[in-house]
Amino acid sequence: MTSISLLPKFDISQNYLLNPIRVTLGLWVKEAMALVRAEVVLKKPVTFVTGNAKKLEEVKMILGNSIPFSTLRVDLPELQGEPEEISKEKARIAAKQIDGAVLVEDTCLCFNALHGLPGFEKWFLQKLGHEGLNNMLAAYKDKSAYALCVFSLALGPGFEPTTFVGRTEGKIVPARGPADFGWDPVFQPDGSDFTYAEMPKDEKNKISHRRRALDKVRDHFREYDFVVRNDDSQV
Numbered sequence: 001m002t003s004i005s006l007l008p009k010f011d012i013s014q015n016y017l018l019n020p021i022r023v024t025l026g027l028w029v030k031e032a033m034a035l036v037r038a039e040v041v042l043k044k045p046v047t048f049v050t051g052n053a054k055k056l057e058e059v060k061m062i063l064g065n066s067i068p069f070s071t072l073r074v075d076l077p078e079l080q081g082e083p084e085e086i087s088k089e090k091a092r093i094a095a096k097q098i099d100g101a102v103l104v105e106d107t108c109l110c111f112n113a114l115h116g117l118p119g120f121e122k123w124f125l126q127k128l129g130h131e132g133l134n135n136m137l138a139a140y141k142d143k144s145a146y147a148l149c150v151f152s153l154a155l156g157p158g159f160e161p162t163t164f165v166g167r168t169e170g171k172i173v174p175a176r177g178p179a180d181f182g183w184d185p186v187f188q189p190d191g192s193d194f195t196y197a198e199m200p201k202d203e204k205n206k207i208s209h210r211r212r213a214l215d216k217v218r219d220h221f222r223e224y225d226f227v228v229r230n231d232d233s234q235v
């Protein structure tokens with residue numbers, strides 16, 4: 001079982017005890033530090049779990065070395081429901097499966113004319129294809145859509161996951177560009193003349209739903225001090 005300790009890392013040095021002003025200041029800083037940055041001790045690094053190789057590639061490119069994480073390719077169940085709930089449930093399942101801290105994500109493509117449908121599960125795209133996605137909107141003038149990505153971080157089995165949402169607005173167009181990642185060829189983000197599939201990877205990664213959600217994940221990791229320590233000093 002993963003354990004965490006939310007202890008402030010800041011320590012007042014003996015010097016502060018010699019001067020009342022410095023003592024007050026030191027205590028204030030200590031309190032502020034406790035509020036701002038707490039230590040989270042994990043037995044092993046946070047593992048990003050997914051069954052999708054392309055997703056994994058993008059997450060690695062976007063995060064680089066900015067947070068301590070490892071990756072694992074495991075097929076997670078395709079769940080139905082609201083995106084945040086799906087993502088949280090994926091995290092609970094994955095945390096139990098690997099018995100540790102996990103990061104997972106769920107991505108959907110939502111059509112405004114269809115009030116957020118189809119959302120997505122992977123079998124849906126496999127059966128319908130890119131043309132089928134366009135045909136779904138044939139009866140509607142409104143081709144606008146958004147890509148939504150929800151990351152969930154669970155610190156271990158039994159921990160309630162925290163979610164981080166990223167969203168990119170765009171529209172659905174006839175497929176253009178390489179068809180090697182999901183619905184990328186039919187999604188053209190606002191402000192661009194290219195579909196996700198036509199863009200070089202680093203361009204997609206600057207504006208994508210995944211990038212926007214991962215910026216929030218990164219902020220969370222900055223807010224807390226995640227430390228991997230596999231000894232008995234954890235509480």
Ligand SMILES: O=P(O)(O)OP(=O)(O)OP(=O)(O)OC[C@H]1O[C@@H](n2cnc3c(O)ncnc32)[C@H](O)[C@@H]1O
Binds near residue numbers: 050106108196210
């Ligand atoms: O193991 P997990 O992480 O669940 O991987 P998955 O492939 O099942 O991924 P999702 O359930 O989140 O995504 C549902 C579908 O959306 C596709 N998809 C996810 N992110 C995408 C992106 O950035 N661009 C295009 N298609 C994407 C993906 O290939 C699936 O067909």
Ligand SMILES: [Mg+2]
Binds near residue numbers: 076
């Ligand atoms: Mg899935």
